[in-house]
Amino acid sequence: MLPSWRDYRQFPKTWRQDLLAGVTVGIVALPLALAFGVSSGAGAESGLITAIIAGIVAAVFGGSNIQVSGPTGAMVVVLGPVVATQGLGVLAVVCVMAGLIVVAAGLLRLGRTITYIPWPVIEGFTLGIAMIIFLQQVPSAFGVPAGPSSNAFMAAVEALQTVSGAAVWIPLLVVAVVIAVMVVAPRIHKAIPGSIIAIIIVTVGVNLAQLPVATIGALPDSLPAPRLPSADWETLTALLGPALTIAALAAIESLLSARVAASISDTGPYDADRELVGQGLASVASGFFGGMPATGAIARTAVNIRAGGRTRMSAIIHSFVLIIVIYAASGMVGSIPLAALSGVLMVTAARMISMATVKTIVGSTKSDAVVFIVTALITVSVDLIYAVGIGIAVAAFFALRALANSAGVYREELPDPKAPGDEHIAVFRIDGALFFGVAERLLARVGKIENVAVVILRMSQLQILDATGAQVMTELVHGLERRGITVLIKGIRPQHLRLATRIGVVSSLRHENHLFDTLEDAIEHARSHIRRAEHGLNPA
Known part of the structure; x- marks a missing residue:
């Protein structure tokens, strides 16, 4: 320093x-x-x-x-x-x-x-500043005092209305x-x-x-x-x-x-x-x-x-x-x-x-263009600092929307060779980000599943998990388990596991051994669960 x-x-x-x-x-x-x-x-x-x-x-x-x-x-x-x-x-x-x-x-x-x-905010801010500086010089360029308005555009217009003489x-x-x-x-x-x-x-x-x-x-x-x-x-x-x-x-x-x-x-x-x-x-x-x-x-x-x-x-x-x-x-x-x-x-x-x-x-992109134009317009018409803050907020909105669009929940087929009872097992892969902007999509996609006994949630492709996403997962697991559907979780990352444990995802599972590192182990456990259920045994 x-x-x-x-x-x-x-x-x-x-x-x-x-x-x-x-x-x-x-x-x-x-x-x-x-x-x-x-x-x-x-x-x-x-x-x-x-x-x-x-x-x-x-x-x-x-x-x-x-x-x-x-x-x-x-x-x-x-x-x-x-x-x-x-x-x-x-x-x-x-x-x-x-x-x-x-x-x-x-x-x-x-x-x-x-x-x-973001870069569009910076450039929009710069454009707005340049416009204000130019407008502020209009009265001096015509040799008249600036108008009473605090807005540069209105002050320039008011000044031009007083121009007269050679x-x-x-x-x-x-x-x-x-x-x-x-x-x-x-x-x-x-x-x-x-x-x-x-x-x-x-x-x-x-x-x-x-x-x-x-x-x-x-x-x-x-x-x-x-x-x-x-x-x-x-x-x-x-x-x-x-x-x-x-x-x-x-x-x-x-x-x-x-x-x-x-x-x-x-x-x-x-x-x-x-x-x-x-x-x-x-x-x-x-x-x-x-x-x-x-x-x-x-x-x-x-x-x-x-x-x-x-x-x-x-x-x-x-x-x-x-x-x-x-x-x-x-x-x-x-x-x-x-x-x-x-x-x-x-x-x-x-x-x-x-x-x-x-x-x-x-x-x-349309989103960058909107951020740029909004920042420039607010800089000229309202306030510089508000312009930066609103520009960042608009950019954050578009970034979150893009992040939400990159997230997805997809049902996958079980790998061959097929086994009896596989039709009662559903595998869902969660991609991208599971956060407050897309968490409800998980409930809508998985929570309404019918005619299955076991749901496997693949989380190895999940990049981002926040508290809202973990809470929705907890609600999902509780809801499925209440309906008699066993939930298995495969490939949860260590950083996500800590959050999932604190929020209650892990404790909501029927058994602590329902966490798996590989899809093969999760499918084998699900098939054993189906077999035990068919023989009237207590599944674990």
């Missing part, structure tokens, strides 16, 4: 790559940090501080060798309503609260729970230029930082032409001193819900980003629990300096990997590049038009959506 010198053992060999990657990521992160800060309502300064402080702390304490952290679009979507309803004064408090929750999750070893989130074409022109440059630049060369070039072009053009557009405004020329946030008990109680939501989102997004980074680079695996601790500490530190909650940022992490980053030092260097901007260029940064940042975020949102991935999921 703690940093060590081993985290940097490769740096003496890779310092050139890390230096170049850090500078590259810093250039890419600057407009995103400013844009996310403005879009969240916390301000450009808060976004920049978050990228710096969280970038360093997460790199040092996190569990990934290559992840770059800072403000992200998903966090903006959650944080915006909190700032709008509770006020900017609660930002530091909710930031620290959320960070401590994420740290606690890491210490409790909850990092691996990310593996339980002045609207100026911010639209700024957005169009930014989008055009960001789209064209990578086609010329992938290493060209299109967002920075676009912002420089429009900022110079707006200032030379003295166009009437809103700008970022004055930024500090130094980092603020850390300050411990304070709040009364009533405020802490009111912020607990938002803090839990922010913490859940920070954990999910950071672990997803770290997992993707580990899969596309050869810089080693990541430690999920340590990553949570690092990201939590990053948000706590960010709150002390007036920043906002941070997460691992897949876009900046991908740039870091493509630029050759090899160790944590590349993420640390990216933060120092942004520190230089604050101390040396805060005045120039403050003159950037807000519409330019909206253009950057619109392109960023569009790039979050992979049409190839959408086509793959929608064309895979």
Whole structure:
């Protein structure tokens, strides 16, 4: 969980790559940090501080060798309503609260729970986030305030209803230029930082032409001193819900980003629990300096990997590049038009959506398509965390239905050579899973059997048995035995035998020797039972 010198053992060999990657990521992160800060309502300064402080702390304490952290679009979507309803004064408090929750999750070893989130849920969540980010930029793109609605779509519609006059074409022109440059630049060369070039072009053009557009405004020329946030008990109680939501989102997004980074680079695996601790500490530190909650940022992490980053030092260097901007260029940064940042975020949102991935999921299975679409729609229309929870629930429903469909109860013929009385013996094979979703099928299939004296239940092919399944088996055995039908069980697995014993399946059998390892022994015992019954002897 703690940093060590081993985290940097490769740096003496890779310092050139890390230096170049850090500078590259810093250039890419600057407009995103400013844009996310403005879009969240916390301000450009808060976004920049978050990228710096969280970038360093997460790199040092996190569990990934290559992840770059800072403000992200998903966090903006959650944080915006909190700032709008509770006020900017609660930002530091909710930031620290959320960070401590994420740290606690890491210490409790909850990092691996990310593996339980299905891929369609993740992609549906990402699509929904991208749509919200894009919609949030519509008012700034038209130079009007956002609508009063808390829903991004409705707020965009309300904002468009207030558009009037010729002045609207100026911010639209700024957005169009930014989008055009960001789209064209990578086609010329992938290493060209299109967002920075676009912002420089429009900022110079707006200032030379003295166009009437809103700008970022004055930024500090130094980092603020850390300050411990304070709040009364009533405020802490009111912020607990938002803090839990922010913490859940920070954990999910950071672990997803770290997992993707580990899969596309050869810089080693990541430690999920340590990553949570690092990201939590990053948000706590960010709150002390007036920043906002941070997460691992897949876009900046991908740039870091493509630029050759090899160790944590590349993420640390990216933060120092942004520190230089604050101390040396805060005045120039403050003159950037807000519409330019909206253009950057619109392109960023569009790039979050992979049409190839959408086509793959929608064309895979109906259940995956439904999970994907439901998650995306709830993300946009209701709430991000609800979307993940409902998406997982829908995916679980389809998984259970598929598991239930794979289960079956089949009657089998007795093997040759046949013996007298075999017509009074029924063999049933139970396949797949016997759990709460399919247990009643066993009762319906076997419980109504007629004209037999012995039932053999083959359980060697049974993969899953839960308490409900074992209870239904107990009811089945009791019911058959009450009707004078002897039940024999063949091939029950050791792990299932323990549960079957505790629930009462074994004790419900007529005799303890009615458990068999092989089908031959079970059939021979059943035939002996038939013979003894025919001679009027007590069967055993």
